[in-house]
Amino acid sequence: MSALLPLFPLHTVLVPGGTLVLRVFETRYLDMVRECGRNGSGFGVCLILAGQEAGLPATPASVGTEARIEDFGSTEAGLLTLRVRGGRRFRVLHTEVRPNGLIEADVHWFDADPDDELRPEHALLGSVLQQVVEKVAEKVGGEYDQVPPSRFDEAAWVGWRLAELLPLSHPQRQMLLQDEDPHARLDRLLAMMP
CATH class of the missing domain: 2.30.130.40 (LON domain-like)
Structure with a gap:
């Protein structure tokens, strides 16, 4: 469409x-x-x-x-x-x-991302996001103040929040935006980690 x-x-x-x-x-x-x-x-x-x-x-x-x-x-x-x-x-x-x-x-x-859970190989990214969200909530509060713990198990949500909150370059964010598979997006995020 x-x-x-x-x-x-x-x-x-x-x-x-x-x-x-x-x-x-x-x-x-x-x-x-x-x-x-x-x-x-x-x-x-x-x-x-x-x-x-x-x-x-x-x-x-x-x-x-x-x-x-x-x-x-x-x-x-x-x-x-x-x-x-x-x-x-x-x-x-x-x-x-x-x-x-x-x-x-x-x-x-694009089709909406599926409601998949994090795969075991991406569990680290859920933990990293929890730490990032805690720091953001301390500084600015708002929507990151009361994130339900279940969100950190959602592959698409974890990937998009990391893409939004991590200090990435614009070309890196654009590559993540273009990934159609949330698990491929998470693989790419893992590869970007120092």
Whole structure:
């Protein structure tokens, strides 16, 4: 199944379940946010392969994540701020640039990750994530304050949270985003461990 999705190319990678805070000031993205608000829809976040976040349309990676707006506000300078959460992953099939400079993509949605449990060879990653989450909860609290212990046994959730919270490079996160199998994603994360 494919769909049309406006894209917001960034110098970062949004993973499913992850959050980003964005400052929105360009007309094309303000228009996009209005459309998303009217339609109750999201937009796509893709890593920039070439170009910049502002100005001429950038070249986005071919795999990205749907961003759903959870909250909004404004800075002291009056810029719109958004807190978004990553949803479904997609592959870009084709892009067009609207007259206002907004990139719109025909996308194919990835299937949702299966509800598999961690395999024994990935148990270390569940423990690493528990330690990381405890440190994050001490610093910022919020959603990581009360994570049910059962989540640390879920292969997909563990992989996405490590992809979000570990100090990885953007190309490393992008590789994880492109993995279609949560166990392959965890294998890749194990290989990235020092």
